Amino acid sequence: MPKIIVANYFQETNSFHPNPTTYEDFNVHFGQDLFEAGREDINGALNIFSQRSDLEIVPTYGASMGAGGTITHECFDRTTGECLEAIEKNSAGADALFFALHGAMAAEIEKDPEGYILEETRKILGPDIPIVISLDMHGTVTRRMLELIDGAAILHTYPHIDWYQLGERTATMLLSILDGAKPVIGSVYTPTMVRGDELKTATGVHGTFIRHLERLEERDDVLAAGIMLGHPPTDCPEQGSRIIVVTDNNRELAEREAMRIGQNFWDMRERMQCVLHSVEEAIENAKKADGSVVFSDAADATSSGAPGTSNAILKGFLESDYTGRVLLPIRDEPAIKQAMKAGLGSTITVPLGGTRDPRFTPIDVEVTVEALAIRDDIPIAVLRAGNITIVAATQGGILCDRWMYPAVGQDPKTFDVIIQKLPHTPYEFYDEWAVRNMTIDVPGAASPNIKTLGHKIVPRPIYPLDEDMSFTPQVEIFD
Numbered sequence: 001m002p003k004i005i006v007a008n009y010f011q012e013t014n015s016f017h018p019n020p021t022t023y024e025d026f027n028v029h030f031g032q033d034l035f036e037a038g039r040e041d042i043n044g045a046l047n048i049f050s051q052r053s054d055l056e057i058v059p060t061y062g063a064s065m066g067a068g069g070t071i072t073h074e075c076f077d078r079t080t081g082e083c084l085e086a087i088e089k090n091s092a093g094a095d096a097l098f099f100a101l102h103g104a105m106a107a108e109i110e111k112d113p114e115g116y117i118l119e120e121t122r123k124i125l126g127p128d129i130p131i132v133i134s135l136d137m138h139g140t141v142t143r144r145m146l147e148l149i150d151g152a153a154i155l156h157t158y159p160h161i162d163w164y165q166l167g168e169r170t171a172t173m174l175l176s177i178l179d180g181a182k183p184v185i186g187s188v189y190t191p192t193m194v195r196g197d198e199l200k201t202a203t204g205v206h207g208t209f210i211r212h213l214e215r216l217e218e219r220d221d222v223l224a225a226g227i228m229l230g231h232p233p234t235d236c237p238e239q240g241s242r243i244i245v246v247t248d249n250n251r252e253l254a255e256r257e258a259m260r261i262g263q264n265f266w267d268m269r270e271r272m273q274c275v276l277h278s279v280e281e282a283i284e285n286a287k288k289a290d291g292s293v294v295f296s297d298a299a300d301a302t303s304s305g306a307p308g309t310s311n312a313i314l315k316g317f318l319e320s321d322y323t324g325r326v327l328l329p330i331r332d333e334p335a336i337k338q339a340m341k342a343g344l345g346s347t348i349t350v351p352l353g354g355t356r357d358p359r360f361t362p363i364d365v366e367v368t369v370e371a372l373a374i375r376d377d378i379p380i381a382v383l384r385a386g387n388i389t390i391v392a393a394t395q396g397g398i399l400c401d402r403w404m405y406p407a408v409g410q411d412p413k414t415f416d417v418i419i420q421k422l423p424h425t426p427y428e429f430y431d432e433w434a435v436r437n438m439t440i441d442v443p444g445a446a447s448p449n450i451k452t453l454g455h456k457i458v459p460r461p462i463y464p465l466d467e468d469m470s471f472t473p474q475v476e477i478f479d
């Protein structure tokens with residue numbers, strides 16, 4: 001009975017986040033708890049595995065969280081130590097490893113944590129046991145990783161809606177390898193950092209690449225095909241984008257298809273940059289708009305690992321003569337404390353913003369406390385400053401929860417401008433009814449104005465930091 005062991009190591013590092021990620025930030029699962037953690041990627045894999053009665057599936061360890069700052073060395077040391085110990089404990093008689101990764105981790109010293117953990121895992125399992133990995137598309141696959149693995153599958157959708165299918169695709173590839181497939185990975189790296197609307201799979205250039213790769217995946221001799229876009233807020237030595245085509249022993253096909261998409265991807269680099277509007281310009285556009293307008297504060301998107309405490313757009317509105325109704329989210333623990341102390345209906349002056357990000361200075365704003373609520377144990381306050389309704393929460397993650405506004409009785413459709421601390425949302429949220437959606441050029445740890453982030457470690461030249469660079473894509477084979 002083939003024994004497949006399952007592990008998970010998952011975080012998206014934003015190197016420009018002012019606060020580090022520590023062990024307490026991770027959700028850690030030992031043994032069976034990993035299968036009960038509700039991870040969609042692992043659930044998808046378990047669904048595929050459950051369709052065969054001849055498999056033994058063994059959970060080992062998982063350490064996962066969303067996006068955050070650089071992982072402290074202590075945290076990296078402890079999580080990798082625990083993970084490797086659990087893999088080693090379950091390695092006797094193991095025939096394969098399914099490793100659910102993100103691909104965008106960076107620690108204080110180790111800038112390729114996934115490469116490190118795969119290298120140490122390989123030492124435990126030996127050279128012959130297949131290791132397959134699943135990945136978010138926002139990350140870096142290093143050459144070290146590609147040399148150590150037998151196959152990789154990557155998310156196909158942004159906004160991400162195929163986590164479960166990702167698990168299914170990865171598990172199916174793993175079973176094919178166990179059944180005798182001989183994986184050959186063709187990969188093309190491009191020195192690119194990309195952001196913006198063209199990366200929305202449903203409507204952008206990204207989707208045309210993905211549809212080609214999906215068609216490729218339908219072939220019997222293709223095990224997986226995908227694009228690692230890179231994650232610009234992770235400052236790491238192999239930052240860039242990568243096409244990965246895994247075939248069953250078809251080197252020529254892996255080379256040709258990786259090269260075809262790789263060349264196309266490089267040619268499209270300029271289009272895959274974000275179109276940005278200054279706050280002033282966006283406010284002027286909002287005045288002229290014939291309906292609700294969305295301002296995307298992608299620079300402070302908590303989903304991309306920013307703290308959520310930016311007040312740059314708030315400041316823009318306070319300094320403008322805009323009179324329409326504005327709905328604005330912010331993470332601000334002290335303001336909520338003050339609002340709770342003052343009570344519902346009271347008018348107070350609170351410093352807003354900048355609590356966890358020295359890029360921003362708190363601004364004193366006179367507000368009326370309109371509502372106080374708790375959602376998923378997170379205190380939320382609705383504070384009204386004239387035409388601006390501020391929804392403050394004590395935690396960053398909830399700011400990218402699109403149910404936050406309805407949870408405190410605010411219907412975004414009744415506002416003229418809705419600010420969201422997200423790069424994008426699924427179409428049915430906002431874009432379906434808003435007349436315009438603008439990404440605002442403000443500072444922030446996840447700014448889509450990539451040149452402003454302040455990279456120190458990424459390889460140079462890289463686009464768009466070095467706009468006039470020349471580059472000839474080349475295919476690499478890992479088998």
Ligand SMILES: [Zn+2]
Nearest residue numbers: 136137138160
């Ligand atoms: Zn992602």
